[in-house]
Amino acid sequence: MVPPVGRLAWTLIPSCWLHLIATVMRRVIMFGPLPTRFFITSGYGEASTELNAFDAALLNAGIGNTNLIKLSSILPPGCLEIEPYELPKGSMVPLAYGELTSSRPGTLISAAVAVGIPVDPSAPGLIMECNRIGAPEVCEQASREMVREGMEIIRGLRIREIRSISASLTVRKVGAVFAAVVLCP
Amino acid sequence: MVPPVGRLAWTLIPSCWLHLIATVMRRVIMFGPLPTRFFITSGYGEASTELNAFDAALLNAGIGNTNLIKLSSILPPGCLEIEPYELPKGSMVPLAYGELTSSRPGTLISAAVAVGIPVDPSAPGLIMECNRIGAPEVCEQASREMVREGMEIIRGLRIREIRSISASLTVRKVGAVFAAVVLCP
Amino acid sequence: MVPPVGRLAWTLIPSCWLHLIATVMRRVIMFGPLPTRFFITSGYGEASTELNAFDAALLNAGIGNTNLIKLSSILPPGCLEIEPYELPKGSMVPLAYGELTSSRPGTLISAAVAVGIPVDPSAPGLIMECNRIGAPEVCEQASREMVREGMEIIRGLRIREIRSISASLTVRKVGAVFAAVVLCP
Numbered sequence: 191m192v193p194p195v196g197r198l199a200w201t202l203i204p205s206c207w208l209h210l211i212a213t214v215m216r217r218v219i220m221f222g223p224l225p226t227r228f229f230i231t232s233g234y235g236e237a238s239t240e241l242n243a244f245d246a247a248l249l250n251a252g253i254g255n256t257n258l259i260k261l262s263s264i265l266p267p268g269c270l271e272i273e274p275y276e277l278p279k280g281s282m283v284p285l286a287y288g289e290l291t292s293s294r295p296g297t298l299i300s301a302a303v304a305v306g307i308p309v310d311p312s313a314p315g316l317i318m319e320c321n322r323i324g325a326p327e328v329c330e331q332a333s334r335e336m337v338r339e340g341m342e343i344i345r346g347l348r349i350r351e352i353r354s355i356s357a358s359l360t361v362r363k364v365g366a367v368f369a370a371v372v373l374c375p
Numbered sequence: 376m377v378p379p380v381g382r383l384a385w386t387l388i389p390s391c392w393l394h395l396i397a398t399v400m401r402r403v404i405m406f407g408p409l410p411t412r413f414f415i416t417s418g419y420g421e422a423s424t425e426l427n428a429f430d431a432a433l434l435n436a437g438i439g440n441t442n443l444i445k446l447s448s449i450l451p452p453g454c455l456e457i458e459p460y461e462l463p464k465g466s467m468v469p470l471a472y473g474e475l476t477s478s479r480p481g482t483l484i485s486a487a488v489a490v491g492i493p494v495d496p497s498a499p500g501l502i503m504e505c506n507r508i509g510a511p512e513v514c515e516q517a518s519r520e521m522v523r524e525g526m527e528i529i530r531g532l533r534i535r536e537i538r539s540i541s542a543s544l545t546v547r548k549v550g551a552v553f554a555a556v557v558l559c560p
Numbered sequence: 561m562v563p564p565v566g567r568l569a570w571t572l573i574p575s576c577w578l579h580l581i582a583t584v585m586r587r588v589i590m591f592g593p594l595p596t597r598f599f600i601t602s603g604y605g606e607a608s609t610e611l612n613a614f615d616a617a618l619l620n621a622g623i624g625n626t627n628l629i630k631l632s633s634i635l636p637p638g639c640l641e642i643e644p645y646e647l648p649k650g651s652m653v654p655l656a657y658g659e660l661t662s663s664r665p666g667t668l669i670s671a672a673v674a675v676g677i678p679v680d681p682s683a684p685g686l687i688m689e690c691n692r693i694g695a696p697e698v699c700e701q702a703s704r705e706m707v708r709e710g711m712e713i714i715r716g717l718r719i720r721e722i723r724s725i726s727a728s729l730t731v732r733k734v735g736a737v738f739a740a741v742v743l744c745p
Contacts, residue, residue: 235529237524237525237528237529238524239517239521239524241503241504241521242503242521242524242525242529245448245501245525245529246529248447249529249530254449255449255499256447256449257446257447257448257449257469257558258446258447259444259446278409279449279451279452279498279499280409280410280449280450280451280452280454280499281409281451282446282469
């Protein structure tokens with residue numbers, strides 16, 4: 191099963207080194223490496239099935255050719271916002287997102303995310319997502335309120351800024367909306 | 376907290392090296408390493424609870440002793456199909472899957488996945504999953520149709536081949552079906 | 561896009577080494593590294609929305625400032641139990657959990673997890689989660705029974721010990737309960 195190049199690697203690296211590298215890697219890999227940057231993005235899509243509509247919304251948001259790994263939504267301390275960029279195709283992307291699909295023509299659907307950035311750079315930020323039938327402003331506002339409650343009231347953290355984004359769509363046949371905070375290395 | 380061998384590693388590796396290794400690793404780990412191979416598998420199971428039935432279906436599919444990490448379903452460019460093989464026990468396995476559990480005796484349940492492999496080896500493939508009450512052929516056909524729509528219509532990619540698999544079960548007490556595309560290093 | 565320190569790393573490490581390291585890393589990263597330790601924890605929380613209540617329950621359980629990656633629940637062979645400890649803020653934490661949120665004042669909600677440790681240290685353990693309206697003892701007992709069925713009946717493994725934990729809450733406004741087995745490097 192081991193391809194030739196892999197077999198070569200195993201013989202060239204002395205086994206003690208392998209052990210050291212594995213030990214270091216185990217530490218860094220599990221529970222990390224912490225993302226150092228993030229971007230926010232959103233999208234919507236129409237197709238003939240809910241799964242295809244969701245896929246179309248991801249493509250519209252610019253991350254449709256990656257594998258999403260859904261997180262429970264903490265912004266690592268010191269994470270900086272960047273412009274969305276094209277991620278390697280097929281890569282596994284940690285993110286927090288809100289999404290909604292509907293197959294009821296005429297329905298206005300919305301999804302939003304908000305991320306709170308704390309004043310203290312050593313504190314974590316909080317990401318909240320929201321989806322609902324109705325206007326995107328209401329949905330985005332709700333996600334911002336949840337960030338405020340989670341950071342100020344529940345964690346007692348001062349907020350420097352809340353960044354948020356939403357997407358909405360009046361469904362024609364089968365539609366989906368999607369909004370995400372994408373964490374990057 | 377650091378076990379002796381770990382402590383030794385930290386002292387043997389000069390800190391500049393640690394930094395270099397960490398930098399390289401961060402790049403490779405997050406958003407990668409891209410899987411280079413995949414296999415498809417499916418299974419079914421019966422037990423006394425839905426969770427146990429799902430577990431039994433995973434075992435029947437040959438991946439019941441691993442930790443599944445559910446992905447949003449892109450096949451990385453150039454990924455090659457291999458035969459299913461026994462994954463290390465307890466390892467964390469990225470995959471896309473369809474599944475259905477039911478506790479209504481006599482119900483025919485089905486799950487399927489399909490994966491589209493593009494003509495262009497630098498393009499991503501698409502994985503679609505389906506589950507429904509009814510015959511597995513219908514379910515598998517539906518997942519293949521979704522792959523076709525997502526690749527040909529939505530992405531404008533030519534398909535070289537669609538691979539698919541399904542599982543079905545007429546529930547006796549509590550049953551589960553499962554079908555997956557497993558991504559491998 | 562590459563920060564200066566990253567660029568330095570790429571020039572200092574000869575490319576053959578990069579290749580070797582990448583090969584080793586690919587093996588270790590995907591499907592591993594296997595967790596070697598675990599701890600169990602639980603919590604509950606109240607807030608004004610379900611998402612905030614869930615977040616408060618995570619904080620109460622001591623893992624509210626991390627990013628949870630939900631697994632399908634196998635304890636890697638030889639994994640040892642440790643005391644809960646504070647995980648790095650924002651880190652991505654693999655775990656299996658049960659949770660329940662409710663916005664019906666007066667409801668008693670419970671969540672539990674159980675993990676079976678096999679007699680044979682080379683065999684995997686099984687984690688089962690449960691959530692329900694009602695007393696935590698019933699919920700915890702149900703999760704223990706599922707572990708017993710999955711290990712003894714379905715896998716034919718002898719169990720050395722089953723460890724379990726639960727949380728419960730009588731909802732005032734909007735409440736959440738949470739119980740988890742957290743896997744550690």
